[in-house]
């Protein structure tokens with residue numbers, strides 16, 4: 001069975017070397033050597049500073065909102081994984097949706113402008129599937145209206161725009177290291193915090209607000225990454241370049257095929273982007289054909305995913321407001337299988353199944 005992705009696992013020996021070291025040291029969590037090493041290696045690899053490892057990406061978002069003292073309304077996208085919205089609601093904030101651009105799949109800055117009220121405290125955009133948002137326009141809006149910007153950059157491992165990491169945008173960016181993402185620590189994530197003082201504050205916040213023995217400095221939570229998670233990250237970081245290259249080949253095969261198929265479009269990437277080939281979404285204009293394609297692929301044991309479906313403005317626990325572009329896309333999008341060890345034979349098979357339906 002071919003799924004949309006397959007978790008990348010390291011060579012057992014590589015992982016065991018790290019875990020043996022952890023067991024010998026007897027420090028298995030609380031900012032141990034593995035977490036420290038992974039932090040500095042990731043900062044160097046990604047080209048960022050003030051990177052803080054945490055136990056998962058959703059907590060990274062929640063910590064970011066607390067750190068920036070958000071209140072009231074937060075403008076965000078209806079086209080994302082549910083965690084972008086649910087983390088806001090969980091923190092007692094009110095998500096206000098701004099519709100997306102149909103081509104880039106990202107929030108449209110013009111729509112953001114329409115949603116600003118005196119209660120707005122921040123914007124939470126998503127670089128959907130690792131495609132950079134129009135961050136310059138978003139920054140200009142935020143400056144003018146005194147809003148914070150937190151990027152959900154969950155998909156953006158190793159994504160650059162104009163030769164700089166996209167993770168340096170906004171007041172804070174977060175990334176997810178969940179097992180389904182291209183770089184992972186089983187569960188995990190990180191915050192990239194532009195302001196040095198906020199970064200120091202965040203370190204305390206993810207450890208119950210404790211700073212030194214007997215000193216509780218601020219309100220905190222437990223969001224620490226443990227040593228075994230960091231060991232997983234370290235043992236696959238060495239392989240990441242090769243992994244991305246293999247994905248690139250598959251991405252190219254899909255690209256060549258879908259250029260020529262009528263009625264199917266793909267995501268328009270921002271110019272001058274170094275992409276990480278994390279996802280391959282296709283949009284099937286005709287919804288009947290969409291379901292025919294999905295059924296035909298499943299019959300042959302290929303399981304693409306409807307990322308992202310449903311649109312988040314249709315979630316039951318939120319008031320509904322129409323978002324035409326996000327709802328249009330959510331009804332028509334399929335992410336095709338894409339991972340390093342996917343056989344080219346299977347890619348070609350999937351392409352011909354789709355061609356035969358169309």
Ligand SMILES: *Cc1c(COP(=O)(O)O)cnc(C)c1O
Pocket residue numbers: 056057058059080081083084126152154155176177178187188189
């Ligand atoms: C995966 C993901 C998250 C959540 O990250 P976890 O590490 O799974 O908690 C948030 N936003 C988006 C867009 C994601 O894809």
